[in-house]
Amino acid sequence: MTRRSLTILGATGSIGTSTLDLVRRDRELWDVVALTANCQARDLARLACEFGAQVAVVADESCLPELREALAGSGVEAAAGKDALVEAASRQADIVLAAIVGCAGLGPTMAAIEQGRVVALANKEALVSAGDVMTAAVRRCGTVLLPVDSEHNAIFQCLAGNDAADVRTITLTASGGPFRDWSLERLSAATPAEAVKHPNWDMGAKISVDSATMFNKGLELIEAYHLFPVGLEKLRIIVHPQSVVHSMVEYRDGSTLAQLGPSDMRVPIASALAWPRRMTTPCAPLDLAAIGELTFRAPDEVRFPATRLAREAAEAGGAAPAILNAANEIAVAAFLAGQIGFTRIAAGVENVLSSYAAPAPGCLSDVLAIDDEARARARQLTQAVA
Ligand code: NAD
Ligand code: MG
Structure with missing residues (x-):
């Protein structure tokens, strides 16, 4: 390098x-x-x-x-x-x-x-x-x-040397977060301290809560939609609790390419820093024999509606993703401040999305204006339920 x-x-x-x-x-x-x-x-x-x-x-x-x-x-x-x-x-x-x-x-x-x-x-x-x-x-x-996001970095690596026209599906893996197996009833009483304790990754507070609600995967679906323009219908999400397979690309001949690695963000960061070469990292090598099993299951959008909301926002396009994001940022801050319960995050985002529509942004200042207005509405709503 x-x-x-x-x-x-x-x-x-x-x-x-x-x-x-x-x-x-x-x-x-x-x-x-x-x-x-x-x-x-x-x-x-x-x-x-x-x-x-x-x-x-x-x-x-x-x-x-x-x-x-x-x-x-x-x-x-x-x-x-x-x-x-x-x-x-x-x-x-x-x-x-x-x-x-x-x-x-x-x-x-x-x-x-x-x-x-x-x-x-x-x-x-x-x-x-x-x-x-x-x-x-x-x-x-x-x-x-x-x-740099580990899933998108994985997809970027799996697409290298291939033609996007040959892609059948792209699958984003999700750890499922700390509440993966919690009932809806238990989720409604989840605390900020429980939400920021991620089982596999050590991350900032906001993304840790996003991981617990699955809004992180919802945001990542929209992120993938823009980074890899293969069409929303080809983008999938699968829960993979071990966070070893960071995402996969399936081609039309039936081949699926996946990128695997330790759950350490220094791996995708290094991949971006050194691109198009590689650099050495101090990350522990992947020990698949020690991990033993890799498991996968479909996401549950009843307990975790965030991925459905994100898909709907991506389908609607225009201002909807910016509104979803702004409402989520406010709801996460309110949850971390102890003002609203955990399940009110997704409910609040859905509420803002259904009560506010704006024309598609054409420039940066349009996006910032939509973001501002969606935040103001989300704040009113979170104060109303507090
Ligand atoms: P973090 O909270 O640990 O750090 C955020 C950084 O942004 C800090 O340097 C902070 O000072 C700065 N910052 C915060 N608010 C700001 C503001 N209003 N204006 C200017 N600077 C501000 O967050 P993080 O976990 O490092 O995540 C950063 C980004 O990377 C997020 O978008 C997150 O979704 C993404 N990401 C993080 C991880 C991870 O493992 N942490 C993985 C994938 C993607
Ligand atoms: Mg990610």
Whole structure:
């Protein structure tokens, strides 16, 4: 692999930290351009100094004094706010890793895409919300969009060297989350602490709740729909509790290609960082004999309606996926704050989807306006049930 420059949007998060762990092991290969965070000024400053970043940016402007103080004398520039995030995302870098959580990452991710280089995408909510607006920008700017989400990274690898016209189905695997075997009655009493304890993956709080509700798989269905344009009817979901097979592509001759690996995000992150080559990771090798059994079962959309809601939103197209995503972000935050019960997340999203329609977004500001309005409606609803 040749030396390359890297920006990480969301450097202090679970994906950002895993990425920097890989960079730390191959320090001489990487020039770090920009690192960003929401408000963790001290953590961000420490990382920016360690990796010799040009600039460190906090989204929350009230954290700028703390960031400035922590970076004093280091030679790293300090900046804050939405415009500073966009400016950092636009700086020349060979690869920008989009790892902010939620639609908050959309503006900077679009700015990185506009540069026409390589964007490694973990921030699925940005693609779900912007959909065609983002994929059109990718095509217009000649950007290479590399999926970091483990399922999409698996599919990307299984599609390499094949023609999309020969694909019969694409199957996303789902662990089923921590409540996989819980009854509806038990689900209604699930607590935030139980929801963030994922059996296989160690992730940020929001995606952990999404995994528990299956909204994560719903968002991933819409993400796959945009990344791999084979048609929604060819996209399937299967529950695979061991999280060893990360997804599969079935071809029309009856061959199914799958990508397997340990449940460690450093594997798909490394695949994107080193693309089109490979890099060494410290991840434990896959020991199939120790795992023993791989099992699969159909998803249950009665207990977990999220995948049905996402499929319906993808079918409806236009503004629906952005509305679904925004309503889910608000409902997850309300659940984590103890304001609504677990099963109210999907119920709340369904409610917002059925009470708000908007014309299809044609540009980034349309998407942001839809996102804003859907959030306001979701907030009213969650306050109403609280
Ligand atoms: P996280 O909560 O651990 O980290 C999020 C990062 O974004 C942090 O650096 C945080 O400071 C920053 N951030 C949060 N809110 C922000 C805001 N309003 N403005 C600017 N920055 C903000 O999240 P994560 O688990 O690392 O997930 C990041 C993204 O990657 C999500 O979209 C998630 O769905 C996706 N993803 C994560 C995993 C995983 O294993 N963690 C796997 C697949 C995909
Ligand atoms: Mg995933």
